[in-house]
Amino acid sequence: MKEIPPTPESFGMIAAATDRLLAGLAGLDDRHVGAPSRLPGWTRGHVLSHLARQAPALERLLEWARTGVPTPQYAGRAARDAEIEAGAHRPAGALVADIRETADRFLRTVEELPAPAWQATVRPFTGELCTPRRILVIRIRELELHNVDLDLGYGIADIPEAARQIILDDVLGYYAEADGVPDFVLSDREGALLGRFGTGGPVVSGTTADVLAWLAGRSAGRELHSTAKLPVLPPWL
Structure with a gap:
């Protein structure tokens, strides 16, 4: 399971991935939001809704690390899927604003997380036990790959090398145990x-x-x- 340290460089990588995503969403209208994404069965609206809702979901794991009180990322897959579906059909402006607001809040949360909390053990939705250092990897991975999934001109080769290597190491780690x-x-x-x-x-x-x-x-x-x-x-x- 790939983890990275909670450094200004790591936080900057998340901020830069967010900025690239938001830049690609400039000029997005409701017609574009309703078009298919590269993910089967999902429109671009579904991808955007997922990204917006993932940030507070990861914050729940950070709260778990900070307080020691188990706080699941999602109540379950059905709840997660319903949350994505509920937001997928909103206007483009509302979706983009939601992504910007939740991304900013997530970044503030990781930057302000107390040092001891970074050593705590939490369990993401995917089931592995890890520290919040893995949450940084998850966020980078989701921002970058789902930016590709939006099919708005951003490709895997456009992911900066450092971020791409982190994601590759994470996927390789998954297959090493699958x-x-x-x-x-x-x-x-x-x-x-x-x-x-x-x-x-x-x-x-x-x-x-x-x-x-x-x-x-x-x-x-x-x-x-x-x-x-x-x-x-x-x-x-």
């Missing part, structure tokens, strides 16, 4: 090892952007090179 992962070796275009799953299997290589897109389910992997048939991965998250 069930049903076939045997294969993963490398970058220069041949540097990125991951080894099982024993043997084909060698899959490509740019870090293309590798991340494939692993995160944002690409079928046609841009990658494989020494045999490209492995079929279990779904990520």
